[in-house]
Amino acid sequence: MTKRVYNFYAGPAALPLEVLETAQKELLDFNGSGMSIMELSHRSKIYDEVIETAKKDIKNLMGLDDSYHILFLGGGASTQFAMIPYNFLKEGMAGDYIDTGAWSTKAIKESKKIGETNVLASSKEKNFSYIPKDFTIDENAAYLHITSNNTIRGTELFTFPETGNVPLICDMSSDFLSRELDYTKFDLIYAGAQKNVGPAGVVIVIIKDSMLGKIKDADLFTMLDYRTHVSKGSMFNTPPAFPIYMVGLVVKWLKAHGGLAEMEKLNIKKSKLLYDAIDNSNGFYIGATAKEDRSRMNVTFRLKDESLEEIIAKEALENDLVGLKGHRSVGGLRASIYNAVPYAGVEKLVNFLNDFMKKHS
Numbered sequence: 543m544t545k546r547v548y549n550f551y552a553g554p555a556a557l558p559l560e561v562l563e564t565a566q567k568e569l570l571d572f573n574g575s576g577m578s579i580m581e582l583s584h585r586s587k588i589y590d591e592v593i594e595t596a597k598k599d600i601k602n603l604m605g606l607d608d609s610y611h612i613l614f615l616g617g618g619a620s621t622q623f624a625m626i627p628y629n630f631l632k633e634g635m636a637g638d639y640i641d642t643g644a645w646s647t648k649a650i651k652e653s654k655k656i657g658e659t660n661v662l663a664s665s666k667e668k669n670f671s672y673i674p675k676d677f678t679i680d681e682n683a684a685y686l687h688i689t690s691n692n693t694i695r696g697t698e699l700f701t702f703p704e705t706g707n708v709p710l711i712c713d714m715s716s717d718f719l720s721r722e723l724d725y726t727k728f729d730l731i732y733a734g735a736q737k738n739v740g741p742a743g744v745v746i747v748i749i750k751d752s753m754l755g756k757i758k759d760a761d762l763f764t765m766l767d768y769r770t771h772v773s774k775g776s777m778f779n780t781p782p783a784f785p786i787y788m789v790g791l792v793v794k795w796l797k798a799h800g801g802l803a804e805m806e807k808l809n810i811k812k813s814k815l816l817y818d819a820i821d822n823s824n825g826f827y828i829g830a831t832a833k834e835d836r837s838r839m840n841v842t843f844r845l846k847d848e849s850l851e852e853i854i855a856k857e858a859l860e861n862d863l864v865g866l867k868g869h870r871s872v873g874g875l876r877a878s879i880y881n882a883v884p885y886a887g888v889e890k891l892v893n894f895l896n897d898f899m900k901k902h903s
């Protein structure tokens with residue numbers, strides 16, 4: 543018997559069981575090729591169908607037309623921190639950033655190495671426990687960079703800034719395809735797959751065609767120039783073929799389950815169940831972030847009695863509830879309840895939290 547636990551890791555993270563089963567079934571003979579997908583040429587017709595379908599499905603789910611390009615790149619979301627300013631931060635312009643947590647901070651650090659970088663707002667003084675909402679966008683900025691979900695601290699953006707003519711760039715790594723939004727507001731979106739839509743090894747970059755004309759007039763490194771990957775359809779070099787295939791299966795699974803509207807409903811329901819348990823615990827559990835900015839993906843909380851935090855993580859493990867320890871930089875507990883974590887998993891976690899509270903209060 544195969545044992546499956548409820549996986550609350552922040553990334554790599556849970557994948558839908560149906561997706562894993564499909565991958566398992568197709569592993570030895572992909573689509574009649576007599577090979578696994580990992581052994582196929584990325585230039586073959588069979589693979590072309592895989593990558594093109596994945597692109598089309600992502601566009602469909604997000605309501606994007608052909609003025610957007612879907613890229614599948616290596617280097618993780620972290621390489622995008624550098625690639626964005628490297629391509630778009632021109633002389634005489636500044637890159638504007640909102641600093642909402644560790645990942646934004648890393649993006650800012652890279653930008654500063656390349657050019658003028660302005661942090662318009664930051665919630666650092668309060669340990670990134672909220673989303674700053676009061677800031678003025680510089681009309682001449684090269685772009686505004688935001689992070690829609692802060693994986694480590696557990697905050698999420700629910701309203702997005704109006705940027706006028708300034709391109710809006712968003713790191714959506716940890717809430718990608720988790721909800722309905724007007725995605726046409728964004729000029730560039732990127733997301734490491736391993737949080738919400740696949741295994742580690744591929745970053746999805748969605749770039750509006752008009753952004754290509756805003757790239758610096760310089761002889762950029764070929765691999766770090768967005769135009770290379772747009773013009774070659776992510777096939778300039780060997781793409782991360784297996785992770786792309788897995789992302790393709792996950793987006794098919796999303797489509798089969800009602801798309802982003804249904805996924806958003808489920809994510810609201812799951813996160814509410816868990817936050818309600820925290821809020822109704824009479825202070826035994828304490829939510830770690832401002833209520834209006836609470837992430838539906840990464841639920842962060844502490845125990846009033848911090849000495850119980852080791853014990854609870856251990857007991858959770860014994861109950862097949864895995865990955866609940868907070869990020870090493872912040873401590874406490876964090877339940878990552880991405881798309882693939884079923885409602886039943888959150889229910890089991892809530893029952894466990896309630897039982898633990900009864901035993902220890």
Ligand SMILES: *Cc1c(COP(=O)(O)O)cnc(C)c1O
Nearest residue numbers: 618619620645693713715716734
């Ligand atoms: C995990 C994460 C990253 C880094 O992703 P890598 O693929 O590991 O480089 C960047 N931004 C956010 C919001 C993340 O959650």
